[in-house]
Amino acid sequence: MTAALQGIRVLDLSRYVAGAYCAKLLAAFGAEVIKVEPPGTGDPARAVGPFLHDRPDPETSALFLYLNTGKRGLTLNLKHPQGREILKALARDTDVLVENFAPRVMPSLGLDYATLRAVNPRLVMVSISNFGQSGPYRDYKANDMIAYALGGYMYLNGHPQRPPLSGGGHQPAYQGALHGYSGAMAALMARQQSGQGQHVDVSIQACMASIHQFTINRYVYVGRIQKRLGNRYQRAHPITIYPCRDGLVSLAVSTLEQYERFLALTGLTVLLEDARFATPFACSEHAASFDELLAPWLQARGKHDIVHRCQENRIPASFVNDVAEVMDDPQYRFRGFWHDLDHPVAGRQAYAGFPFHLTATPPVLQRACLLGEHTEDILTARLGCNRTQLADWRTQGVI
Amino acid sequence: MNGALHGVRIIDLTRVWAGPHATRMLADMGAEVIHVTGRKLVGPLTVSQETARILGVYPDDEPGERHWNRNSQTNDLMRNKYDVTLELDTPEGLSLLRRLVAVSDVVVENYSPRVMPKFGLDYPRLQALNPGIILCSMPGYGSQGPHRSFISYGTNVDPASGLASLMGYPGEMPHMSGNAYPDPVAALFAVGAILTALYHQRRTGQGQYIDLSQAEATTALLGEASLGVRLNGVVPPRMGNRHPRQAPHGCYPCRGDDAWVAIAVGSDDEWRALARALGQPAWCAEARFAALSGRLQHHDELDRHIAEWTAHRDAYEVMHTLQDAGVPSGVVVNAEQLVNDPHLRDREFFWDIDHPEAGMRRYAGQPVRLSATPARLYRPAPCLGQHNDQVLGGMLGLSADERAALRDKGVIGDHPVPR
Numbered sequence: 001m002t003a004a005l006q007g008i009r010v011l012d013l014s015r016y017v018a019g020a021y022c023a024k025l026l027a028a029f030g031a032e033v034i035k036v037e038p039p040g041t042g043d044p045a046r047a048v049g050p051f052l053h054d055r056p057d058p059e060t061s062a063l064f065l066y067l068n069t070g071k072r073g074l075t076l077n078l079k080h081p082q083g084r085e086i087l088k089a090l091a092r093d094t095d096v097l098v099e100n101f102a103p104r105v106m107p108s109l110g111l112d113y114a115t116l117r118a119v120n121p122r123l124v125m126v127s128i129s130n131f132g133q134s135g136p137y138r139d140y141k142a143n144d145m146i147a148y149a150l151g152g153y154m155y156l157n158g159h160p161q162r163p164p165l166s167g168g169g170h171q172p173a174y175q176g177a178l179h180g181y182s183g184a185m186a187a188l189m190a191r192q193q194s195g196q197g198q199h200v201d202v203s204i205q206a207c208m209a210s211i212h213q214f215t216i217n218r219y220v221y222v223g224r225i226q227k228r229l230g231n232r233y234q235r236a237h238p239i240t241i242y243p244c245r246d247g248l249v250s251l252a253v254s255t256l257e258q259y260e261r262f263l264a265l266t267g268l269t270v271l272l273e274d275a276r277f278a279t280p281f282a283c284s285e286h287a288a289s290f291d292e293l294l295a296p297w298l299q300a301r302g303k304h305d306i307v308h309r310c311q312e313n314r315i316p317a318s319f320v321n322d323v324a325e326v327m328d329d330p331q332y333r334f335r336g337f338w339h340d341l342d343h344p345v346a347g348r349q350a351y352a353g354f355p356f357h358l359t360a361t362p363p364v365l366q367r368a369c370l371l372g373e374h375t376e377d378i379l380t381a382r383l384g385c386n387r388t389q390l391a392d393w394r395t396q397g398v399i
Numbered sequence: 400m401n402g403a404l405h406g407v408r409i410i411d412l413t414r415v416w417a418g419p420h421a422t423r424m425l426a427d428m429g430a431e432v433i434h435v436t437g438r439k440l441v442g443p444l445t446v447s448q449e450t451a452r453i454l455g456v457y458p459d460d461e462p463g464e465r466h467w468n469r470n471s472q473t474n475d476l477m478r479n480k481y482d483v484t485l486e487l488d489t490p491e492g493l494s495l496l497r498r499l500v501a502v503s504d505v506v507v508e509n510y511s512p513r514v515m516p517k518f519g520l521d522y523p524r525l526q527a528l529n530p531g532i533i534l535c536s537m538p539g540y541g542s543q544g545p546h547r548s549f550i551s552y553g554t555n556v557d558p559a560s561g562l563a564s565l566m567g568y569p570g571e572m573p574h575m576s577g578n579a580y581p582d583p584v585a586a587l588f589a590v591g592a593i594l595t596a597l598y599h600q601r602r603t604g605q606g607q608y609i610d611l612s613q614a615e616a617t618t619a620l621l622g623e624a625s626l627g628v629r630l631n632g633v634v635p636p637r638m639g640n641r642h643p644r645q646a647p648h649g650c651y652p653c654r655g656d657d658a659w660v661a662i663a664v665g666s667d668d669e670w671r672a673l674a675r676a677l678g679q680p681a682w683c684a685e686a687r688f689a690a691l692s693g694r695l696q697h698h699d700e701l702d703r704h705i706a707e708w709t710a711h712r713d714a715y716e717v718m719h720t721l722q723d724a725g726v727p728s729g730v731v732v733n734a735e736q737l738v739n740d741p742h743l744r745d746r747e748f749f750w751d752i753d754h755p756e757a758g759m760r761r762y763a764g765q766p767v768r769l770s771a772t773p774a775r776l777y778r779p780a781p782c783l784g785q786h787n788d789q790v791l792g793g794m795l796g797l798s799a800d801e802r803a804a805l806r807d808k809g810v811i812g813d814h815p816v817p818r
Contacts, residue, residue, distance in 0.1 A: 004599040029595050048644070050627035062627035113770075132768070137742040141727035142663075145640060145648065149661035149729040152737035154650070156577025157566070163650040164659055164731050166640045167576055168565025174620040178587035183767040185594035186428050190403035190772045192601055198771035206748050206766030209737055211420075211583035213763045217471035219734035220761050222455035226734055227657070231567075231574050233554045235453055241558055241572055248573065250558035281453050311549050318555035320573055322564035323624040324634050329559075334544035337615050349629045352622035355585075355615035356592045357541075359522075360607035361599050 003030020004361035008188070011036055011090060011097045012071060013078075016045045017170045018128040018204065019100035020067035021177035026096065026184065027070030028354060028363035034378060035068055035369055036087070039075040039399060042371040043068070052346050058371055059345035065368045066351060069341070073369030074378050075399050078109050082398045087111065089383050091119050095197075096184050100128040100176070103138050113199040123197040124187040128176040132203030142204070147172035151208020156215060159230045175207035237284035238262075238291075241320055244298040248320035249306045253280055262315050266297045343367045375399050402429015403772040407597060408503040410435060410496070411480060416553070416579070417613060418509035418537060419476035420586035425505075425593065426479035427765050427774040433503075433790055434480045435496060436783060437487060441467050441815035458757050467815055468756040468782040475762050477780035478752060483791065484784040484811050487518050491810045498795050500525055504600065505533045505593055511550070512542040522608040532606040533596045537589050541612035551613065553579030560617035565624065567637040574637070584620060585613035646694035647673075647701040650731060653714035659731035660714045662705065662721065669726050670694065676724035677708055754779040784813040 008031040012023035020035075020043070027033040037043050045064040052060035077083040088111075091097060097116065099106060106112050106127070113125045127133055130142035137150075145166040148154040158165035183200035191197060209216075215226040233239040239252045253262045259280045263269045271277035271293070276286040283290050298306065303319060310317035321329060327338060327350065335357070338350045354363045379385040379399070393399045407430040411422040419434075426432040452460050456471050463469050483499075485492040497520075500506060506525060508515060515521055515536065522534045536542055539551025540559075549555075557563045557575045567574035592609045600606055618625070624635055642648040645665045653660050664670050667690070674683035682704050687693040694701060709717050714730040721728040732740060738761060743749065750764040765774040791797045791811070805811045 002599075002603070004595045025591060050631045050633065052630045054631045060630065062630050063623045066622040066626045131742060132746055135742045135745040137722075140722045140729075141669075141725065142729060143642075143645075143665060143727055145642075145650075145661050145663050146727050146729035149650075149659075149731040150740070150742075152732050152734060153576075153578065154661065154731045155659075155733045158574070158577070159568075162568070163640065163652070165566060165568070165574060166650070166661070167580070168562050169621050169624055171562075171580070171620060175587070178584070178591060179767045182424065182587065182590045182594060183769060185591060185598060186403035186767075186772070187769055188598055189407075189594060189601070190405075190769070192598075193401075193405070194771070196771060198769055201768040201770070203746065203748075203766050203768075206743060206746070206764075209740075209743060209748065210763045210766045211580070212578040213475050214472055215578065215734045216738060216761075216763050217475050218455045219738060221458050221471040221757075222460055224455045228577060231572065233575065233577075233579065239552075239554050241563065241575065243572075248558070250555045250563075250575075252552040252554040254552065281450060314550060316550040316552050316555050318549065318551065318559040320558040320563065321561050322573075322634050323561040323621055324628045326559075326561040326618055327625060327628075331540050331544045331546035331612075332615065332618070335541050335612060335615065337612075337618070346630070349626060352619050352625050353615075355588050355613075355619050356609050356611040358592065358596060358607055358609050360605050361596065 002361065003364070005029040005031040008032070008095045009093060010034065011087070011094050013097065013099040013101070015043055015100060017063070017067060017173035018176035018180065019098045020045065021174055022126060022128065022180035022184065023071065023098045024067055024069055025181045028365065029361060030364070031096070033071040034074050034090070035071040036074050036076050037371060039077055039372065039397060042075070046371070057345065065343065065346055068368040069351065070364065070366045071369050072378060073371060073373035074375050075372035077398050078111070080396065080398050082393060082396065084109055084111060086379070086383070086398070088116070088119050091116050091123060093382070094120065094123060095188070096124045096126060098126045098180065098184070103127070103129050103133045117197065121196055122191060124184055124191065124200065125197070126180045126184045126200040126202070128180045128202040128204065130204050132206065133201045144170050144172045147204045147208055151205050152215065153208050153212055156212060156226060156228060158228045160228045164228060172204050172208050175211065176202050176204040179207050232284070232287070235284045236280035237287045238294070242298050244301055244303050244306055246302045249298070249303045250318045250320050251310065252316040254316065256280065258315050259283070261313050262310070265309060265313050265315065266294060268293060339365045341365060341367045344370065372399070401772065402774065403769055404428045404430035407431065407505070409433065409505040409507060410499050410503050412506065412508040412510070414440070414509065416476070417582040417585040418507060420583050421537070421589040421593070422480065422507055423476050423478065424586070424590050424765065429772065432480040433499065433786070434477060434482050436482055436484045438484050438783070438812060438814070438816045439486060439818045441783065458760070463756065465756060465782070471757070474754050474757050474760070474780040478762065479777045480781065481786040481790060482781035482784060483787050484813070486810055489810050491805060491808065493518060495791065495795065497528055499790070500532060501528045502794065503529070503532065504597060505535065507535045507537070507589065507593070509537045512536070512538050512547050526606060530606060531600050531604050533593060533600060533609065535589055535593050535609040535611065537585055537611040537613060539613045541615070542610045553582040556581035556614045556617055560614050561621050561625070562617050565621065565635060565637065567639070569637055569639045569641070571637070581613055581617040585611065585616045588616045641698065644691070646691060646698050647705055649702055649705070651702070651706045651709040653709050653717060654711055655713070658714045660709055660717045661729050661731055663727045665727060667691070672725040673721065676721050676726060680704070750776050752776060752779045756782060782813065783815070784811060787811045
């Protein structure tokens with residue numbers, strides 16, 4: 001079986017999440033991805049916990065280990081002129097360069113797209129940043145919460161009478177990563193026809209603004225601003241998370257047919273004759289009263305029973321997993337989503353895999369690189385460097 | 400100028416959101432996306448007039464004579480696509496779909512896993528029609544396994560994937576995202592996988608089957624959290640708007656109705672910058688706030704002080720003042736503010752699209768900018784069956800008489816039909 005991106009060479013200059021996950025996907029499909037890190041500290045993600053047994057170690061950060069699977073490790077000091085020359089030399093026979101610095105950084109290093117294009121016109125450069133490479137907010141600072149806020153997503157999260165909520169994990173950065181991956185692949189497709197590379201400019205703010213488009217549609221078409229609804233959705237009920245006898249369940253009763261089946265299942269069909277509960281939309285106006293009526297049914301049953309009974313009756317329902325419980329979910333296990341990987345420092349651990357099976361070119365998961373693990377191999381093989389040169393660069397702090 | 404995906408032909412059998420969002424991105428990048436609509440499905444999928452008014456999907460709440468051509472969500476998700484109507488429960492409809500597959504690169508569908516095999520459209524049979532064909536299926540939980548037949552919406556995937564467990568007010572229940580976040584996540588993974596398979600197909604001629612689980616897609620974006628549990632045994636708690644390693648970090652009220660600003664102080668330097676921007680009030684100089692550990696410990700007090708400062712100020716004023724001082728901050732924009740955001744407008748993020756039955760309206764564009772082959776508007780969303788003649792005549796070579804016969808038999812048409 002061949003890899004889809006066999007022979008594709010990638011330079012990954014990323015820090016933290018966005019660029020790293022983008023390059024991780026390229027690596028999974030068989031590209032040779034070189035993770036370029038500053039000597040000494042490496043990618044700052046290495047300093048972010050949780051760590052193995054809570055002992056900080058640059059080789060056991062969960063964030064770094066997860067985001068950098070399948071890559072080869074090179075240390076290179078881009079603040080040193082020799083480091084920049086080495087990067088340019090590597091870029092000469094590189095297909096994709098991924099970076100997620102603030103937009104000022106690459107130009108300040110003399111590594112802007114125009115310069116790199118002069119070195120290699122076939123190069124695809126993927127730049128993922130908070131606000132993109134241009135515009136009035138270009139140099140504004142942001143993190144995940146700020147991207148949620150300025151992307152219009154945070155306003156939708158949470159209770160109407162309480163502050164808007166940021167989301168879980170690093171979702172805006174991951175959105176940048178996924179859009180960057182698609183952009184890289186589209187640019188590689190275009191290169192098959194034109195022979196030319198291009199610059200892919202991904203704005204994380206725009207990513208967040210583009211994934212809740214119905215709120216934009218609603219404002220543009222009707223002039224209505226969507227407000228927060230609490231732990232609910234779209235003014236139909238019950239689309240929510242409920243407590244039951246032994247935990248929590250998720251319901252998404254959205255259509256009238258589903259609602260009628262749900263009331264039949266729960267013995268509440270009589271409510272259809274009450275105008276307050278005649279439809280899921282009417283019900284949403286009286287959600288608190290409805291929840292009181294439903295509570296005894298939920299409290300009498302376990303989550304496994306509720307989810308399966310609902311699904312048998314074609315009512316959307318699911319389990320409510322935390323990030324540990326999802327590792328025991330039978331569906332994930334059946335599909336082989338979790339992969340055990342050995343790592344020389346972090347040991348053997350189960351990693352989340354990829355959400356797709358591909359019959360001809362399946363993605364492959366391999367452990368993350370150690371800091372500078374392949375520096376000598378890469379510089380020897382790609383640039384023909386000898387021992388003396390490598391020793392000199394090491395002394396000068398270049399590698 | 401051709402788009403990046405010029406020359407790629409995609410048969411789009413998707414519905415609702417995750418699938419159409421994926422094929423829209425491919426269409427924006429220049430692929431020829433032919434959406435196949437079952438007219439019997441248009442009726443049930445089109446919300447009732449009452450519901451439509453509640454949700455606000457028609458221009459100025461006016462459904463018009465042909466409401467199916469005026470639905471904002473359809474018009475958003477269908478831009479740049481072609482629309483052909485085919486009834487897959489008729490032999491003619493199925494046969495025409497198979498002929499389309501034979502001359503295409505990709506088929507995308509997000510039915511439940513039972514549907515495609517039922518129509519005889521499982522991957523081996525599609526591949527027999529066209530060895531290079533790529534099929535991407537994207538059901539909620541995957542095409543095989545104990546939960547394969549679960550009905551699933553993004554609002555269920557949110558809790559099932561683990562994402563809801565990380566969001567919420569501290570000490571309270573897991574909280575769903577405000578807008579079915581897992582749908583676009585699945586869409587983006589589908590786009591990446593399809594482009595990867597296409598790249599392989601262009602090099603080798605080989606097609607393949609992609610089976611994508613929407614639930615796994617969202618769980619993959621929490622991978623550091625699940626690995627973290629393996630490393631130190633701690634299930635991460637819900638922190639609201641707080642951050643494990645940054646303080647102050649929160650959402651603060653501003654002047655006006657439901658107006659908020661998010662502020663994230665990520666370092667001691669940024670803390671000192673915040674103090675300067677606030678005019679060096681006495682509380683900022685308190686020793687217990689000087690280091691991160693103290694700021695984390697006394698976060699409630701920090702929040703009270705900061706909220707007092709923000710409460711009488713305009714959210715934009717706060718953001719610009721703090722950003723000019725080097726403090727990460729951002730207005731919590733609502734839909735109106737988002738559509739008028741000066742930065743997004745400067746970058747021409749929004750696309751104004753004139754649709755024949757919905758008029759000139761503004762839509763979110765593509766967040767990915769390709770310098771040589773940019774995504775762009777090729778055509779507004781089609782009306783129902785608008786390209787029946789173009790696709791069945793031009794692409795498959797059916798004569799005008801044959802198309803008229805199909806129309807008479809109800810296999811194709813431009814109005815919904817009852818189920």
